[in-house]
């Protein structure tokens with residue numbers, strides 16, 4: 001906790017953040033910062049309202065919190081003029097509820113693009129090549145010597161990767177898979193990503209010049225087209241009413257029997273119970289999941305699936321990224337409590 005002289009803006013930070021710059025920014029902007037030391041990882045609304053108290057100028061909150069009418073009303077009543085979500089995703093924030101109370105909302109894009117794409121790539125490779133299954137096989141003392149048939153997985157080279165959502169993170173992941181593994185790309189996004197397409201076409205030219213097989217890129221009209229065609233499908237869309245349960249029983253049935261499905265976006269984009277059933281019935285189908293439908297819970301049976309690689313929502317977890325997110329979140333709040341627009345404001 002940092003105390004400035006009287007009259008300082010009071011800023012509540014609902015979870016301690018990595019790095020130091022964020023605190024320096026807020027302090028330099030004349031804020032008194034209070035970092036919650038609450039032992040629960042996920043704070044409920046009652047706890048957050050207590051933290052807001054009678055006087056609070058701004059909050060840096062977490063993606064695990066439910067920022068809707070109740071919390072924005074409490075923040076407004078306390079004189080708040082800033083909310084910054086410590087994440088790029090903001091499905092936990094009802095932005096119109098903030099906007100109608102005159103509270104600007106910020107998020108933290110950019111710094112986590114490559115970091116998140118790296119986890120999606122790591123999950124892709126781990127799932128395709130059965131890395132985690134093989135690791136536990138070793139640790140459990142089952143390895144008795146090299147065998148021609150031991151842990152045969154799927155080769156990515158020259159196959160087709162599909163992405164749903166070709167924004168910053170999707171495009172970064174696509175480049176990693178196309179350049180790293182010479183994969184063809186199919187993508188679904190309501191908007192074409194012409195820069196990504198040009199990049200891949202130029203890369204393909206380079207391959208051709210050096211006598212290698214070129215790669216192709218195509219934007220699909222439907223998600224179904226991506227699912228039918230791709231050997232690997234990775235989700236990089238926002239969670240909203242259009243993408244909730246985007247991957248359901250019917251769409252899973254369209255995918256190749258030995259496809260790899262990756263999700264480092266938001267858990268509810270997949271009907272997790274349907275995925276578990278599909279994977280139980282199709283042991284060659286693999287999934288790499290960073291996010292879950294009802295975190296921290298997982299659908300029954302998921303943790304028992306050998307064909308799933310599961311990690312606890314760590315896509316942005318590098319120190320550089322997490323402290324960069326904190327810096328952005330602090331800059332957003334520091335600006336707004338001083339009457340300026342947020343650096344990354346979602347409602348303008």
Ligand code: DGY
Pocket residue numbers: 063086087088089090112315316
């Ligand atoms: C985000 O930013 O939305 C991630 O889920 C956490 O970094």
